[in-house]
Amino acid sequence: MNNARAQALKTDELVASPKAAVLPGRWRARLKGLAVPVAILLLLEFAVRVGWVQSYQMPAPSEIASTLSDLADGALWKHISASLLRVLSGFAIGASLALLFAAWVGLSREAEAYLEPTFAGLRSIPSLAWVPLLLLWLGIGETSKIVLIAIGAFFPVYLNGVAAIRGIDRKLVEVGQMYRFSQRQMIIHLFLPAALPGLFTGLRSGLSLAWMFLVAAELIAATKGLGYLLSDGRETSRPDIVLAAIIVLALLGKLSDGLLAMLEKRFLAWRDTFNGNN
Numbered sequence: 001m002n003n004a005r006a007q008a009l010k011t012d013e014l015v016a017s018p019k020a021a022v023l024p025g026r027w028r029a030r031l032k033g034l035a036v037p038v039a040i041l042l043l044l045e046f047a048v049r050v051g052w053v054q055s056y057q058m059p060a061p062s063e064i065a066s067t068l069s070d071l072a073d074g075a076l077w078k079h080i081s082a083s084l085l086r087v088l089s090g091f092a093i094g095a096s097l098a099l100l101f102a103a104w105v106g107l108s109r110e111a112e113a114y115l116e117p118t119f120a121g122l123r124s125i126p127s128l129a130w131v132p133l134l135l136l137w138l139g140i141g142e143t144s145k146i147v148l149i150a151i152g153a154f155f156p157v158y159l160n161g162v163a164a165i166r167g168i169d170r171k172l173v174e175v176g177q178m179y180r181f182s183q184r185q186m187i188i189h190l191f192l193p194a195a196l197p198g199l200f201t202g203l204r205s206g207l208s209l210a211w212m213f214l215v216a217a218e219l220i221a222a223t224k225g226l227g228y229l230l231s232d233g234r235e236t237s238r239p240d241i242v243l244a245a246i247i248v249l250a251l252l253g254k255l256s257d258g259l260l261a262m263l264e265k266r267f268l269a270w271r272d273t274f275n276g277n278n
Contacts, residue, residue, distance in 0.1 A: 060155055060241040064247065068241040074225075080223040080248065086092060086142070087256075090149025090217075091210040098154045100159025102202075107191075112162075123155040125218045135220060145217035152213030156205035163192060164198025197271070198266040204257055213254045226252075 041061045047053045047058040055063070068076070101119075104111045130148055138144035172194060175185045218227025226245050233241030 015065035021034045056237075058241065059243065062244050064240050067238075068247070071229075071244060076143070076229075076248070078230050079224055079226050079245075080252070081260045083218070083227070083249075084224075086145050086149060086217060086225065087207075087210050087214050089145045091153045091161070091207055093146065094150035094153030094210070095157045095206050097150070098206065099161055099199070102165065103187075104156050105158075106162045106195075108166030115147070119155070119158065123159075127152060127213050131216060131220060140220055142219055145222070148217040150193070150211050153206040153210040156209055157199075157202040160198050160202025160205065161195070164195035167198065168194045173260075194269070196268060197264075200260065200268070202266075204260050207256055207260060208253060211256075213247060215249075 044053070044058065045061050048058060059067075101115065105115055125150070130151060133145040134148055138147060156225055170193060172190050173186070176190045181189065214225070215227040215230065218225040219231060222228040226249050229245040230242055231240065233245060
């Protein structure tokens with residue numbers, strides 16, 4: 001009886017030990033990720049304090065932190081909420097359309113023949129080139145800003161979606177045909193699981209571009225938003241405000257990408273992939 005109990009306890013320890021080791025490993029990875037930003041901040045603080053860098057060009061990190069604190073007590077949250085709403089709206093529209101067109105083009109060579117040349121030309125247009133056209137068509141309201149962000153999010157999702165579908169192993173399709181799967185069954189049970197890694201890559205790329213296009217969008221006569229805050233800091237010769245806005249943009253971009261990464265990890269937990277060497 002005692003031997004059986006000891007063996008059971010030993011088994012429980014073996015099962016629990018990997019789980020217990022996961023959290024310290026995650027915290028170590030996060031601390032390593034903070035090492036470079038902290039080192040840069042300390043170096044900049046030292047360089048400004050000793051006079052190697054002029055403060056009117058590059059404020060000390062402590063000054064930027066003070067500016068962020070002052071903005072947080074004022075209009076910062078208004079700017080963040082306006083930018084978040086624009087990015088999420090534009091990304092939702094652009095990504096949804098991109099997934100539809102990617103599925104159509106990926107599954108149909110005829111659709112590819114009609115649409116791919118047009119999309120190839122449109123995706124080479126720089127973001128700022130759309131601004132005057134959207135101003136003429138849609139005015140200076142919210143619609144033009146959201147449409148510009150949607151354009152930025154569309155093409156990465158579309159390209160990765162088409163590549164993910166076309167990259168599906170032909171043998172999977174042949175197995176589905178052998179079992180006489182319907183078109184709906186093929187999409188749900190074969191195409192979608194096999195294409196999910198590429199689709200998540202496209203979604204994350206599209207979201208990052210949505211944040212980039214946000215700045216261009218908020219230069220279209222915006223009165224609030226982080227892009228407006230950047231412009232205001234430039235016009236008032238306040239590099240601390242400019243850098244504070246850039247830091248907030250970076251943090252929001254990182255948080256939103258982290259949420260998509262969590263969803264990706266959850267939906268693709270079935271994969272047994274190589275995670276890199278230690």
